[in-house]
Amino acid sequence: MTPRCACGNSFRFATTENFFLFPVGKKTAEEKKKMAESKPAHLEPSKLGTKAYWDALYTTELTTHTSDPSLEGTVWFDDSDAEAKILSYLSPNRDDSDSDNEDDDQPPNPHPHDLTPSTASILDLGCGNGSLLFSLRDDGWSGHLLGVDYSPHSISLAKSIAQSRENEDLKSVEFKVWDVLNGDIPSISPPTGWDLVLDKGTFDAVSLSSETDSLGRRINEGYGERVLQLLKTGGVFLVTSCNWTETELRTWFETSTAPNDGKTKLKMAGRVDYPSFSFGGVKGQTISTLCFEKVVVE
Ligand SMILES: C[S@@+](CC[C@H](N)C(=O)[O-])C[C@H]1O[C@@H](n2cnc3c(N)ncnc32)[C@H](O)[C@@H]1O
Numbered sequence: 001m002t003p004r005c006a007c008g009n010s011f012r013f014a015t016t017e018n019f020f021l022f023p024v025g026k027k028t029a030e031e032k033k034k035m036a037e038s039k040p041a042h043l044e045p046s047k048l049g050t051k052a053y054w055d056a057l058y059t060t061e062l063t064t065h066t067s068d069p070s071l072e073g074t075v076w077f078d079d080s081d082a083e084a085k086i087l088s089y090l091s092p093n094r095d096d097s098d099s100d101n102e103d104d105d106q107p108p109n110p111h112p113h114d115l116t117p118s119t120a121s122i123l124d125l126g127c128g129n130g131s132l133l134f135s136l137r138d139d140g141w142s143g144h145l146l147g148v149d150y151s152p153h154s155i156s157l158a159k160s161i162a163q164s165r166e167n168e169d170l171k172s173v174e175f176k177v178w179d180v181l182n183g184d185i186p187s188i189s190p191p192t193g194w195d196l197v198l199d200k201g202t203f204d205a206v207s208l209s210s211e212t213d214s215l216g217r218r219i220n221e222g223y224g225e226r227v228l229q230l231l232k233t234g235g236v237f238l239v240t241s242c243n244w245t246e247t248e249l250r251t252w253f254e255t256s257t258a259p260n261d262g263k264t265k266l267k268m269a270g271r272v273d274y275p276s277f278s279f280g281g282v283k284g285q286t287i288s289t290l291c292f293e294k295v296v297v298e
Pocket residue numbers: 054074075076125126127128129131132148149150151154178179180181199200201202205206
């Protein structure tokens with residue numbers, strides 16, 4: 001049994017208090033338009049937005065793993081069972097009969113089409129210890145799997161874990177040091193782009209950086225543009241976040257601030273169900289996973 005570490009709290013509490021709460025009930029068309037047009041307020045920068053933080057964390061985790069290979073480090077959002085939910089969402093045999101998605105105000109939940117486990121090419125942005133890609137490989141996703149992270153220590157940890165696991169198939173999962181915001185795209189992309197790009201907690205981390213880009217924007221604002229360049233047309237982006245609500249994720253990736261090269265854009269294609277709770281007139285959930293498809297602009 002792979003050891004797991006539930007660690008979401010420090011990440012979550014490093015930001016603000018109520019990112020996961022949204023009012024119950026339908027919004028008016030005017031309210032929806034306003035929300036789509038306005039950028040969410042930026043997060044207060046924190047150490048989790050710095051490379052130094054991740055380098056230090058993975059240095060420790062690599063040392064621990066070297067001394068005891070059964071200890072594989074942090075699996076983000078394990079307390080919400082995110083990996084299993086993502087695997088189940090991507091499964092061609094997905095059963096939606098127990099779907100919690102009864103609220104008309106929630107996005108639809110279609111299957112991410114055209115993803116064939118034997119051939120789909122999958123890129124994991126900010127892969128950390130590689131856990132999500134190993135789970136996909138274990139689950140029969142036998143195509144080209146690549147994990148990238150800007151921390152070389154995370155890549156060393158992921159490679160070391162692949163060597164220490166019994167499943168020989170894990171050794172064919174590739175890992176590279178690569179910065180999502182500044183790395184050379186052709187150096188890691190198939191000619192037509194990736195079928196599926198994953199992000200579990202990386203957009204959250206980038207959103208906690210105080211850095212700005214050449215346009216003077218906080219660097220998370222250019223993230224979707226990079227994802228768009230990495231995807232093939234018709235490919236899908238599955239992003240999991242504890243710091244942004246579904247509405248905010250849609251605003252970052254799909255609407256007015258969304259990346260758009262004039263020919264293609266990201267369009268909401270589905271969502272992963274997580275248990276939600278209601279308290280004092282608001283409905284909430286701890287994390288969100290949304291699926292966007294790269295589509296041609298009409
Ligand atoms: C919250 S951790 C998530 C790790 C992994 N995805 C998981 O779910 O266990 C965020 C990850 O993003 C990586 N990261 C942050 N900014 C990055 C960037 N600009 N380029 C590549 N990786 C980045 C960090 O090194 C870290 O591994």
